[in-house]
Amino acid sequence: xxxxxxxxxxxxxxxxxxxxxxxxxxxxxxxxxxxxxxxxxxxxxxxxxxxxxxxxxxxxxxxxxxxxxxxxxxxxxxxxxxxxxxxxxxxxxxxxxxxxxxxxxxxxxxxxxxxxxxxxxxxxxxxxxxxxxxxxxxxxxxxxxxxxxxxxxxxxxxxxxxxxxxxxxxxxxxxxxxxxxxxxxxxxxxxxxxxxxxxxxxxxxxxxxxxxxxxxxxxxxxxxxxxxxxxxxxxxxx
Ligand code: OAD
Numbered sequence: 001x002x003x004x005x006x007x008x009x010x011x012x013x014x015x016x017x018x019x020x021x022x023x024x025x026x027x028x029x030x031x032x033x034x035x036x037x038x039x040x041x042x043x044x045x046x047x048x049x050x051x052x053x054x055x056x057x058x059x060x061x062x063x064x065x066x067x068x069x070x071x072x073x074x075x076x077x078x079x080x081x082x083x084x085x086x087x088x089x090x091x092x093x094x095x096x097x098x099x100x101x102x103x104x105x106x107x108x109x110x111x112x113x114x115x116x117x118x119x120x121x122x123x124x125x126x127x128x129x130x131x132x133x134x135x136x137x138x139x140x141x142x143x144x145x146x147x148x149x150x151x152x153x154x155x156x157x158x159x160x161x162x163x164x165x166x167x168x169x170x171x172x173x174x175x176x177x178x179x180x181x182x183x184x185x186x187x188x189x190x191x192x193x194x195x196x197x198x199x200x201x202x203x204x205x206x207x208x209x210x211x212x213x214x215x216x217x218x219x220x221x222x223x224x225x226x227x228x229x230x231x232x233x234x235x236x237x238x
Contacts, residue, residue, distance in 0.1 A: 001229065005220055006236050008203050009177065012090060016175040017083055018193050019096040019103070022182020022208060026227040027074040029100055033184050048155045057140040057148055064151045065139065068118050068132070076106035079181065079226030082234045084108045089237050093175075095168045097183060097190050099153050112164050112171070114190050120152035160189065172196035179233070181207040181226050185214055205233075 002009060021031035032039045042063070046052050053060045076084075084107035086092050094103050094111045099118040103111045122129040125147040141149045154160055168190075172178065178197035185191040194214050198204055206212065206221045207229045215221050222229050 001222055001224075001232050002220070002236050005203060005205070009233070009236055012176040012203065012237075014091045014175045015086065015093075015177045015179065016171050016197065016202075017092070017094045017096075018172075018178060018180045018183065018190070019083075019094060019098060020181070020183025020185075020190075021098060022184075023079050023096075023226040024074070024077075024098055024100055024102055025182065026077040026079065026225060027100075027102060029071060029074055029102075031182075033186060044156055048153075049157055050155055053150060053155070057150075061136075061139040061141070061151075064118060064153075065136070068151075071100045071102075071118055074100070074102065076102045077227045079230045080106035080108070082230035086234050086237060089234075093171045095171060095190075095193055097187065112168050114154070114160055114164060114168060116151070116153040116161070118151055118153060121149045122152045124148045124150050165189070168193060169196055173200050175200070175202050177203045177205065179205045179207065180212070180214065180218075181230070183208070183212070184210075185212045 025031050031037050047060055047063050080102050083092065083094060083103065087109065092110060094108050096103055096111060096113060097115050099113065099115055101117060101119050120129060120131050123143040123145060126143060126145045128143050129152060143149050172193040173196045175197055178194060180194055194204065198217055204218045206215060206218045207226055209223055209225060
């Protein structure tokens with residue numbers, strides 16, 4: 001799989017992974033745009049925007065609660081674990097669009113959550129933010145200040161957390177190798193990160209069973225799953 005670029009991989013000091021829903025697919029978490037994708041069944045405009053939230057907070061919360069339970073019951077797969085293991089050999093950053101926390105649970109220590117986290121909540125009004133530790137007795141849950149709490153995720157139309165986005169651009173603009181795994185690259189601005197890496201002359205690798213808009217610019221596209229492919233990448237670097 002990686003023979004063509006194995007020398008460059010061995011020499012690389014700084015490897016950045018850009019990940020999306022596809023890396024967690026083999027952990028049993030559905031993607032958004034694939035065959036069984038969430039956005040094929042549900043309309044994101046009724047579940048993942050601030051307007052939808054204010055229109056029907058209970059519905060939005062119920063949807064996120066169901067996903068959160070599914071995510072908490074899931075486990076990191078060999079793809080997540082391989083990325084975490086790579087930290088023993090290289091400087092590694094993970095720029096993820098996923099909100100599931102599976103990279104961290106696999107052991108990755110340098111994870112930038114571009115779209116927030118389903119495991120944290122924040123107040124719609126005050127500065128309160130916390131990790132969810134138990135189930136809620138009522139939905140929507142309320143903050144101590146009396147206003148509604150919401151999942152700490154980025155909804156359509158909302159800006160990315162600016163400190164995380166700035167770091168993601170810095171990492172992408174300075175890496176030797178970028179590995180883009182399990183993302184359709186359909187959502188902006190996260191889909192710009194490979195452009196920054198390419199401009200810096202990074203070796204570009206894609207792991208995805210399907211083509212993406214950036215496939216034509218990759219040095220290597222592996223048309224296979226993350227859990228099958230990433231352990232092999234690590235075995236070359238070891
Ligand atoms: P998508 O559902 O758009 O794309 C998932 C990608 O993973 C597709 O390109 C699949 O071909 C690929 N894939 C599927 N199974 C795979 C596997 N086992 N191994 C490797 N690749 C696999 O998900 P994202 O690109 O992550 O944002 O979506 C980006 C954003 O759109 C999400 O963060 C979410 C969504 O709307 C918000 O909610 C703001």
